[in-house]
Amino acid sequence: MSPLVEEGAESGIAADPRVSAAAFSDDVLDLGANSELIEITPEQAVVVRVKEHKKPELIPLADVQETIVNALKNSRAREQLASRAEQMVTTLQSGTALNVLADEQKLDVVESPATSRNMPGVPAQLLQEAFKMPHPGNSVAYRSVTLANGDYAVVGLSAIYPGEAVANAEQLKGLGQFIAAGNGRIMFDEYLASLKERGKVQILLDNQ
Structure with a gap:
């Protein structure tokens, strides 16, 4: 997602408020980390990473009137x-x-x-x-x-029709991998959160 501006984007996937919230979160904006997986639609998911952050600056009124x-x-x-x-x-x-x-x-x-x-x-x-x-x-x-x-x-x-079962083996395999990846990400995030809560971090500085 580049460049990043304070007022946020208003088109494409960035129009989703969850994408903007992830982009301006502390981990993504300040630490340069990737965001969690964001499901836009059942077939579309994104991960946000900030490449450039443009901070707000004062502009003369005449230029923006x-x-x-x-x-x-x-x-x-x-x-x-x-x-x-x-x-x-x-x-x-x-x-x-x-x-x-x-x-x-x-x-x-x-x-x-x-x-x-x-x-x-x-x-x-x-x-x-x-x-x-x-x-x-x-x-x-x-x-x-x-x-x-x-x-x-x-x-x-006006009507809702039942969907057809997925019969193709390749489709089933892809669906299973997508679900497994999502579950794995959730488990990893939960484990990382527990480490942050229970762990003690020490930073050693080399003065040489």
Whole structure:
């Protein structure tokens, strides 16, 4: 992760608050250590290491005035989008048909039948939210979702289909290695934490 700035990044994996928190933790930022394994999605995990840390510095107001104004405008726009998305969810939950509401709001409806967790062409944020939603039963469940570019979308979940068992031996082997690696990391971290709590550290300095 390079370079590192105090306000944090707002795109890609760095948009995940756990990644930013790990990057600015004492072990990673001050000691130069690798972070713990962070699971972004069931198929994607990252380890953070800081290459460069740029500390904050004072900048003349005239140099950043335009940036501040644009940031305030963008913040206000995001608030309006979030409010609009939540209003749409409320309207849909009250019984208004999705196609009817989309026509009124001049928005596009994209259907994705039998969507998997790693469906190509579908924003990751939509997939993550959809797979966290409860079973809709005989109706349709709706949620608003913030996309990576700051836009908002409304996802509707109409059905959940059981997944297929992994039958491929190579896939099973890879899955087992992934789980074993994660468990090994957890056990090592717990062991290291116990050593820090119980151990006594002495630092010997060579004055020669």
